[in-house]
Amino acid sequence: MSVMNKHYDVVVVGGGNAALCAAISAAEHGAQVLILEGAPKTYRGGNSRHTRNFRCMHNSPMEVLTGRYDEEEYFQDLLKVTKGKTDETLARLAIRGTEASYRWMQKHGVHFQPSLSGTLSLSRTNAFFMGGGKSLVNAYYRAAEDLGVDVLYEAEVTHLERQDNVIVSVEFTYNRYRERLTPKAVVVASGGFQADLDWLARAWGPAAQNFLIRGTPYNRGVVLRDLLDQGTEQVGDPTQCHAVAIDGRAPKFDGGIVTRLDCVPFSIVVNENAERFYDEGEDVWPKRYAIWGRLVAAQPNQVGHVIIDSKSINLFMPSVFPPITAESIEELASKMDLDPAALRATVDEFNSACVGGDFHPTELDGLSTEGLTPAKTNWARPLDSPPYYGYSLRTGVTFTYLGLKVDGNAKVQSTQGPLDNLWAAGEIMAGSILGEGYLAGFGMTIGTVFGRIAGEEAAGYATH
Amino acid sequence: MQPIEVVNLQTHVEPGRSQAVEEARRQFQICNACRYCESYCSVFPALHRQRELEDGELQQLANLCHNCRACHYACQYTAPHEFALNVPAALAEVRQQVWQENASPKWLARLFHRSGAAIAAVTSLAFALLLWLAQGLSGGDGVGFYAVVPHNIMVALFLPAFILPLISVAVGLRRYWRSIGGTRITLRHLHAAMGAVSTMKNLAAGHGDGCNFEDEDRFSHKRRLYHQATMYGFLLCFAATSAGTILHYALNLPAPYNLFSVPKLLGLSGGILLCIGTLGLAYLKTKADPNLSAQRVWGGEMGFILLLFSVSSTGLLLYAFANGDWLPELLALHLGTVLAFFVLIPFSKMVHGFYRLAALIRDEQMKADG
Numbered sequence: 001m002s003v004m005n006k007h008y009d010v011v012v013v014g015g016g017n018a019a020l021c022a023a024i025s026a027a028e029h030g031a032q033v034l035i036l037e038g039a040p041k042t043y044r045g046g047n048s049r050h051t052r053n054f055r056c057m058h059n060s061p062m063e064v065l066t067g068r069y070d071e072e073e074y075f076q077d078l079l080k081v082t083k084g085k086t087d088e089t090l091a092r093l094a095i096r097g098t099e100a101s102y103r104w105m106q107k108h109g110v111h112f113q114p115s116l117s118g119t120l121s122l123s124r125t126n127a128f129f130m131g132g133g134k135s136l137v138n139a140y141y142r143a144a145e146d147l148g149v150d151v152l153y154e155a156e157v158t159h160l161e162r163q164d165n166v167i168v169s170v171e172f173t174y175n176r177y178r179e180r181l182t183p184k185a186v187v188v189a190s191g192g193f194q195a196d197l198d199w200l201a202r203a204w205g206p207a208a209q210n211f212l213i214r215g216t217p218y219n220r221g222v223v224l225r226d227l228l229d230q231g232t233e234q235v236g237d238p239t240q241c242h243a244v245a246i247d248g249r250a251p252k253f254d255g256g257i258v259t260r261l262d263c264v265p266f267s268i269v270v271n272e273n274a275e276r277f278y279d280e281g282e283d284v285w286p287k288r289y290a291i292w293g294r295l296v297a298a299q300p301n302q303v304g305h306v307i308i309d310s311k312s313i314n315l316f317m318p319s320v321f322p323p324i325t326a327e328s329i330e331e332l333a334s335k336m337d338l339d340p341a342a343l344r345a346t347v348d349e350f351n352s353a354c355v356g357g358d359f360h361p362t363e364l365d366g367l368s369t370e371g372l373t374p375a376k377t378n379w380a381r382p383l384d385s386p387p388y389y390g391y392s393l394r395t396g397v398t399f400t401y402l403g404l405k406v407d408g409n410a411k412v413q414s415t416q417g418p419l420d421n422l423w424a425a426g427e428i429m430a431g432s433i434l435g436e437g438y439l440a441g442f443g444m445t446i447g448t449v450f451g452r453i454a455g456e457e458a459a460g461y462a463t464h
Numbered sequence: 465m466q467p468i469e470v471v472n473l474q475t476h477v478e479p480g481r482s483q484a485v486e487e488a489r490r491q492f493q494i495c496n497a498c499r500y501c502e503s504y505c506s507v508f509p510a511l512h513r514q515r516e517l518e519d520g521e522l523q524q525l526a527n528l529c530h531n532c533r534a535c536h537y538a539c540q541y542t543a544p545h546e547f548a549l550n551v552p553a554a555l556a557e558v559r560q561q562v563w564q565e566n567a568s569p570k571w572l573a574r575l576f577h578r579s580g581a582a583i584a585a586v587t588s589l590a591f592a593l594l595l596w597l598a599q600g601l602s603g604g605d606g607v608g609f610y611a612v613v614p615h616n617i618m619v620a621l622f623l624p625a626f627i628l629p630l631i632s633v634a635v636g637l638r639r640y641w642r643s644i645g646g647t648r649i650t651l652r653h654l655h656a657a658m659g660a661v662s663t664m665k666n667l668a669a670g671h672g673d674g675c676n677f678e679d680e681d682r683f684s685h686k687r688r689l690y691h692q693a694t695m696y697g698f699l700l701c702f703a704a705t706s707a708g709t710i711l712h713y714a715l716n717l718p719a720p721y722n723l724f725s726v727p728k729l730l731g732l733s734g735g736i737l738l739c740i741g742t743l744g745l746a747y748l749k750t751k752a753d754p755n756l757s758a759q760r761v762w763g764g765e766m767g768f769i770l771l772l773f774s775v776s777s778t779g780l781l782l783y784a785f786a787n788g789d790w791l792p793e794l795l796a797l798h799l800g801t802v803l804a805f806f807v808l809i810p811f812s813k814m815v816h817g818f819y820r821l822a823a824l825i826r827d828e829q830m831k832a833d834g
Contacts, residue, residue: 042542111670111671113670131504132501132538132540134539134540135681138538254540257498257540258494258541318496318497
């Protein structure tokens with residue numbers, strides 16, 4: 001293998017957005033760089049393949065971004081979703097870094113476009129990638145190659161050898177051989193551990209085996225575990241993951257964006273026993289799809305069933321799988337493996353609690369049930385217009401919170417102070433900033449801003 | 465514990481339905497839930513306007529697709545992902561089917577789309593016949609080319625060879641227009657569609673950096689440029705012939721024309737452009753991933769490009785050696801390729817231009833309807 005005979009200033013572990021930003025940035029600051037991507041070329045890019053936008057501050061309208069979204073508003077949004085579990089210094093650093101990053105991204109081949117159809121609510125805050133995250137990843141690989149960065153695919157890093165405060169070697173498998181490199185500096189950007197179901201089950205409980213993983217099967221947290229075992233400081237709740245409710249028929253891994261199901265507010269959702277368990281109309285779906293991941297996870301066998309009727313079938317974004325369709329509630333129940341009599345009883349009880357009034361699908365309309373537990377507080381209309389449609393719901397894991405603690409230079413901290421030549425970017429350190437919840441497009445913010453910082457710092461260290 | 469069921473996303477085809485159409489429908493259901501490619505070309509906004517797609521609407525989207533492949537390289541669901549999206553190939557198959565099913569006779573279309581060899585064979589036969597005619601009937605009263613093949617013979621040969629294929633295309637297009645639900649065409653629709661054709665807007669991607677064709681996901685304008693050289697070259701040659709016809713019949717100025725005449729200037733520039741364009745397209749085709757197109761017609765498409773190149777290169781040779789000893793053979797060769805080209809219009813890749821224009825016009829109508 002030719003790269004084994006070369007000497008690298010910087011080895012970047014991982015191949016997604018943060019890794020690529022680090023590699024490009026390091027190369028532009030004069031370093032000889034190697035990317036070790038664990039996935040094959042067709043699956044390169046980690047979870048960035050599935051992303052679609054970048055949350056970006058701007059003090060006045062900026063190309064595809066409308067209006068104004070200043071640092072303070074951005075930070076307040078972050079405070080809201082994290083309930084204060086954030087490091088303000090790092091968070092503000094990430095937020096302030098977005099404006100310049102927007103241009104940097106363009107310069108390296110990323111094309112922005114106005115928000116996609118059905119995402120108007122994000123047109124002010126988020127810049128969408130034309131073609132989505134994989135097109136961004138493709139552009140960055142091209143930019144990296146043009147800068148002379150080497151890339152190895154299917155190169156799985158197994159161990160970073162630490163002596164005192166220095167990483168002395170990077171061990172990985174490639175072509176079934178064990179290899180070892182001794183670069184001057186290392187950037188780890190290899191994501192979280194959500195694809196390791198056993199780890200998830202240890203952290204969350206056995207129910208996690210029934211979760212679906214929305215992103216790449218290659219984020220197994222091997223390097224994260226290895227570094228935590230060697231005394232690097234950890235951040236983020238190790239038992240938590242960000243999960244949403246998605247179509248239960250989605251693939252076990254990598255279902256991505258299309259597995260979302262937006263019809264819950266117009267439905268009733270029942271569990272395996274055909275019983276309702278939560279207010280489906282509590283708020284608009286983008287504000288509630290995350291809590292439904294947890295609600296479904298708490299139900300028997302971690303599954304839910306969404307029932308709507310013909311009145312609602314065109315009120316939400318098309319789903320990737322066609323709904324189960326039936327002319328009666330009983331028929332739908334048997335097609336969905338539910339007890340027909342029990343579902344009939346649940347629907348009847350719900351229908352008789354609906355009081356009627358004006359229905360507004362796009363806003364909180366206050367159309368609430370009366371005398372029903374749990375209540376449905378908006379969009380409550382009886383299910384009485386066949387055909388009836390059913391979808392199943394499962395918990396889909398997006399990312400994990402456990403990570404490495406870094407400082408403002410993206411340098412990895414150990415219990416004995418910062419490591420001399422190890423930097424981290426992206427999901428592997430995101431727990432430093434995002435302690436809870438999620439903000440659309442913020443993962444790409446952290447990856448881009450800290451990826452650039454990590455690359456520049458690593459190159460500076462390695463070339464001086 | 466209940467196992468997680470994974471829906472089988474294989475295409476199920478009911479008897480009498482098209483496998484190609486059903487596969488495109490399956491893929492588009494996934495696209496419609498994703499929408500990341502919305503800004504690349506005209507296909508995706510048209511797709512997202514609907515929730516369910518009729519067969520005719522799928523055929524329309526297939527003809528709207530210019531096979532720029534940007535959506536494919538940007539796609540998170542291509543194989544080995546179990547969704548196995550390959551939108552360029554799926555649409556190419558539907559397109560191919562539309563062209564073949566609407567051509568008459570169908571068997572001839574199937575043969576030529578599939579087989580570039582067949583195109584070559586017909587070409588050879590045609591020019592062999594011409595050679596023979598030229599030898600048998602020459603020595604007339606004409607000058608220049610007409611000394612070799614008399615003008616009346618040319619007209620008798622080319623007029624039906626030109627008109628009949630066009631009638632055949634028109635019949636097929638009319639059938640297509642009905643199947644996609646086309647309505648009355650206004651000047652505004654036509655103007656917008658022609659605008660898209662004149663710049664090949666759909667081969668530029670939404671960001672204007674070109675398409676993904678010859679070098680995986682790297683954007684390039686090469687295919688767009690070569691295509692436009694081919695298209696404008698062809699139109700210039702056509703204009704040259706039209707100018708000659710007008711000079712001959714309206715102004716009573718029969719050929720030969722000198723270098724600075726309208727037919728010669730148009731023909732010369734058109735011929736050069738056509739040569740460059742077709743060679744470029746043929747080269748790019750050898751570089752592009754065949755899995756992202758209708759593979760069974762690769763040969764037919766290549767045959768068509770090379771036929772166009774033969775038309776233009778033999779035409780240029782005629783200009784260069786109009787006074788040489790090989791004039792009868794060169795003329796026969798050129799006229800043979802031209803004849804083959806015309807006869808093959810309804811059955812070769814040439815129909816793509818007519819169908820794509822129709823699709824672009826229909827897209828304008830759909831946009832106006834909202």
